Amino acid sequence: MDESNKIQLPRCYSCNSCGYRSSAYKAVCPICRSTDMVALEGAKGGIVVDFVQVSIPPENLKDLGEYVSVLVKLDNGCQIFGIILEDPKNIKIGTSVVVSSFNNDTKEVFFKTL
Amino acid sequence: MGGRVAIIGVGMANSGKSTVPSWELFAGAALKAIKEAEIDLSEIQALHLGNVYSAFTEAQTNMAPLALSAMGIDTNIPSIRYETACASSSVAFRQGYLSILSGMYDIVLVGGTERLRAVPGSFVQQAMASSMDIAERNVGLTFAAYWAYVAKAYARKHHMSDSKLQELLAKISIKNHFHGAFNKKAHLQKEATMEDVMSSTMVAPPIKIMDCCPFSDGAAALVLSREEIAKRRKSPVWIAGSGQASCMFRIADRTDLSTNPAITAAAADAYKQAGVGPKDINVSELHDCVNIHEVICLENAGLFKEGEGIYSAEEGLTYFDGDMPVSLSGGLKSRGHPVGATGAYQLCEITQQLRGDFEGKRAKDPEVGLTVNVGGTGAVVTVHILRREG
Numbered sequence: 017m018d019e020s021n022k023i024q025l026p027r028c029y030s031c032n033s034c035g036y037r038s039s040a041y042k043a044v045c046p047i048c049r050s051t052d053m054v055a056l057e058g059a060k061g062g063i064v065v066d067f068v069q070v071s072i073p074p075e076n077l078k079d080l081g082e083y084v085s086v087l088v089k090l091d092n093g094c095q096i097f098g099i100i101l102e103d104p105k106n107i108k109i110g111t112s113v114v115v116s117s118f119n120n121d122t123k124e125v126f127f128k129t130l
Numbered sequence: 131m132g133g134r135v136a137i138i139g140v141g142m143a144n145s146g147k148s149t150v151p152s153w154e155l156f157a158g159a160a161l162k163a164i165k166e167a168e169i170d171l172s173e174i175q176a177l178h179l180g181n182v183y184s185a186f187t188e189a190q191t192n193m194a195p196l197a198l199s200a201m202g203i204d205t206n207i208p209s210i211r212y213e214t215a216c217a218s219s220s221v222a223f224r225q226g227y228l229s230i231l232s233g234m235y236d237i238v239l240v241g242g243t244e245r246l247r248a249v250p251g252s253f254v255q256q257a258m259a260s261s262m263d264i265a266e267r268n269v270g271l272t273f274a275a276y277w278a279y280v281a282k283a284y285a286r287k288h289h290m291s292d293s294k295l296q297e298l299l300a301k302i303s304i305k306n307h308f309h310g311a312f313n314k315k316a317h318l319q320k321e322a323t324m325e326d327v328m329s330s331t332m333v334a335p336p337i338k339i340m341d342c343c344p345f346s347d348g349a350a351a352l353v354l355s356r357e358e359i360a361k362r363r364k365s366p367v368w369i370a371g372s373g374q375a376s377c378m379f380r381i382a383d384r385t386d387l388s389t390n391p392a393i394t395a396a397a398a399d400a401y402k403q404a405g406v407g408p409k410d411i412n413v414s415e416l417h418d419c420v421n422i423h424e425v426i427c428l429e430n431a432g433l434f435k436e437g438e439g440i441y442s443a444e445e446g447l448t449y450f451d452g453d454m455p456v457s458l459s460g461g462l463k464s465r466g467h468p469v470g471a472t473g474a475y476q477l478c479e480i481t482q483q484l485r486g487d488f489e490g491k492r493a494k495d496p497e498v499g500l501t502v503n504v505g506g507t508g509a510v511v512t513v514h515i516l517r518r519e520g
Contacts, residue, residue, distance in 0.1 A: 040380040068278040085275045095382040097269045123265040
């Protein structure tokens with residue numbers, strides 16, 4: 017079994033009517049106004065849409081030192097932000113990544129490149 | 131209902147570091163505005179106050195009646211505190227305006243106050259992060275990182291190299307510091323050079339410290355009145371348009387980070403109410419919390435076409451003597467960013483520009499002015515249009 021199968025995965029939401037996807041809860045679809053919004057199965061990975069190197073971490077992440085913030089389009093169609101603790105030179109738009117850890121309480125998501 | 135509403139008095143504290151609590155700071159600004167309005171304290175019928183972080187930075191909530199009490203008003207008038215992140219005081223202004231427009235009140239006091247510099251900067255950053263989506267801030271999306279994403283998206287869309295982007299953004303900071311150097315109420319009253327900006331500490335590439343505004347203490351107040359009262363004053367400034375809109379809260383769900391449709395929507399409402407268009411604007415104060423956001427405001431409010439706002443400072447167009455003077459106060463970069471008061475500062479400054487008594491760089495005989503005040507990562511936007519003549 018792949019290592020990423022063992023961890024919890026970030027939740028996403030989908031509109032059963034028009035297919036709209038969001039990483040945030042929506043009572044009503046903002047596109048078609050359908051109330052048929054369902055939680056999607058978590059995705060194990062996706063591709064990097066964009067990334068930013070953060071040189072000065074916020075207080076809650078100061079133990080990390082410098083890190084890379086990534087915007088990832090998950091395989092289930094949702095986009096979420098996460099963290100990669102790798103050399104930014106190895107990360108490009110389109111790089112494939114997998115979830116390496118997810119904390120369901122804090123929603124902290126860490127990815128690693130493939 | 132109906133009639134027009136005017137600004138008949140303004141007052142601002144110095145932006146920077148305050149030695150007194152935010153409610154005392156506001157009382158000082160409010161009394162200046164009331165004196166200028168030539169009214170008695172007893173004529174104020176309501177207070178609409180913007181404030182964001184006093185619960186974090188001063189361990190104080192219930193700010194609106196406290197501010198009234200600090201002014202010496204302990205009578206039975208309503209007071210309300212508004213919290214919409216950095217747009218709080220322009221929302222307070224808007225609600226005060228609407229309350230007069232509704233016919234309920236004749237004279238109201240509006241404004242904002244904030245004290246951020248009495249606590250460590252890291253504490254303020256944590257407080258400010260609370261204005262973002264909790265899930266996104268927990269995964270390291272800082273404000274600087276957000277603006278870095280915006281800047282990168284803008285550069286990609288307009289086929290601009292990273293070095294050119296940084297150079298053009300620096301020129302916006304330099305422009306705002308130039309204006310702020312002449313504003314005696316500004317937090318950072320000094321000019322900046324290209325070297326100052328380009329050599330400053332990188333926070334989240336391409337965003338450097340000198341691309342960002344400082345956290346400031348400050349308070350600003352305005353007295354608003356209905357038309358019949360305003361007409362008896364020497365230089366009323368009329369509220370011609372007031373737009374407000376919201377943007378998708380979660381940033382990951384936005385499809386194009388180089389634009390903010392809420393600015394466009396709020397501006398469209400304000401222009402329609404005022405019966406003017408972007409070409410009629412003679413002076414503006416925009417929300418340059420980070421210099422790339424001045425570009426987004428310029429373009430989404432229609433003052434420049436998409437892809438052209440980035441060149442505005444380089445070409446001199448947004449300087450006090452340019453075709454589209456922007457942020458002659460120094461903007462958030464130089465006047466400072468007392469978060470819950472910033473929108474009120476902008477409205478006071480445009481009022482003074484239109485009256486011709488702003489103490490700093492002035493636009494040439496402006497008749498119509500505009501403000502764009504944005505809360506959080508673009509989630510709340512107000513656009514106001516003020517005009518000198520009826």
